[in-house]
Amino acid sequence: MSESAEISFQIDGHIALIGINRQHKRNAMRQDMFEQIGAYVAQAQQKARVGILFGHGDNFSSGLDLGEHKERTPIDTLHASRAQGAIMNQLEQGQIPWIAALSGATIGAGFELAAATHIRVADESAFFALPEGRRGIYVGGGASVRVARLISVTRMMDMMLTSRVLSAHEALAANAVQYVVPAGSALAKARELAAVIAENSPISNFAITNTLPRIQDMSHDDGLFVESIMAALVQSSPEAQSGLKDFLEKRARRLDTPKSA
Structure with missing residues (x-):
């Protein structure tokens, strides 16, 4: 420290x-x-x-x-x-x-x-x-x-x-x-x-913290367009491919769902 x-x-x-x-x-x-x-x-x-x-x-x-x-x-x-x-x-x-x-x-x-x-x-x-x-x-x-x-x-x-x-x-x-x-x-x-x-992908974390606030300042259509671009960019990352593979092969961490769900 x-x-x-x-x-x-x-x-x-x-x-x-x-x-x-x-x-x-x-x-x-x-x-x-x-x-x-x-x-x-x-x-x-x-x-x-x-x-x-x-x-x-x-x-x-x-x-x-x-x-x-x-x-x-x-x-x-x-x-x-x-x-x-x-x-x-x-x-x-x-x-x-x-x-x-x-x-x-x-x-x-x-x-x-x-x-x-x-x-x-x-x-x-x-x-x-x-x-x-x-x-x-x-x-x-x-x-x-x-x-x-x-x-x-x-x-x-x-x-x-x-x-x-x-x-x-x-x-x-x-x-x-x-x-x-x-x-x-x-x-x-x-x-x-x-x-x-x-544990999340760093690029996903960055996209979440930097894209969401900016979209709130945009028009409806501009916000949807930027969301689509960001989805495509993040999808192309190695972390996305690895994360999706882990999910499909049942290695991904499960969601902490409520007891009643």
């Missing part, structure tokens, strides 16, 4: 783990911490098949370090926001899928970081908020795009205007997370999911 300031980095087999470790500040994020996450994401893409983003201690992240943010000029804020946006794009549009393991405070920029990942696992201690309206500021890490798409513009507007806090189960109902697990077990669940994802 390597650490730089308050960000840890570890490669465990095919899985990369990036941890926010500023526990005395509930993992509040300074700009240099965002930049270190970006550097580790770049390394992870070369060394792993899937990544996990998590918070050390009881919280994922309580958001921006507001002491640092208060000292910024408007132009500083613009550049910081653009830099954060580029790092979030590395997560969202990079070479490997990312899972967020969430506990405790997942607030502001912490929520934005989680929204840039592809799968979000919350334990029952997790809570979600966008209190920018109360602080007299505005989101700057991509929430207007990513969080609004996850939970809807109207729900995000409610959270920002009223400082409404969502519990883990409310976040699940709002589509902010995909899994809710007992307190303290989010990272274990994320590791379990990452192990499954790491």
Whole structure:
């Protein structure tokens, strides 16, 4: 494991783990911490098949370090926001899928970081908020795009205007997370999911994480056309041929179907 300031980095087999470790500040994020996450994401893409983003201690992240943010000029804020946006794009549009393991405070920029990942696992201690309206500021890490798409513009507007806090189960109902697990077990669940994802074909994983979001921005016909092109490209890969052969020869892993199915 390597650490730089308050960000840890570890490669465990095919899985990369990036941890926010500023526990005395509930993992509040300074700009240099965002930049270190970006550097580790770049390394992870070369060394792993899937990544996990998590918070050390009881919280994922309580958001921006507001002491640092208060000292910024408007132009500083613009550049910081653009830099954060580029790092979030590395997560969202990079070479490997990312899972967020969430506990405790997942607030502001912490929520934005989680929204840039592809799968979000919350334990029952997790809570979600966008209190920018109360602080007299505005989101700057991509929430207007990513969080609004996850939970809807109207729900995000409610959270920002009223400082409404969502519990883990409310976040699940709002589509902010995909899994809710007992307190303290989010990272274990994320590791379990990452192990499954790491078994997939890398080109299929890349196609899923990079094509699906873009198709949502296209017209109906353009989306269907791009889907057909991607299906043909992935079909031509050696991984596709191997995977189909394994299925036809009954060597492929079976689906974990519900007990009643």
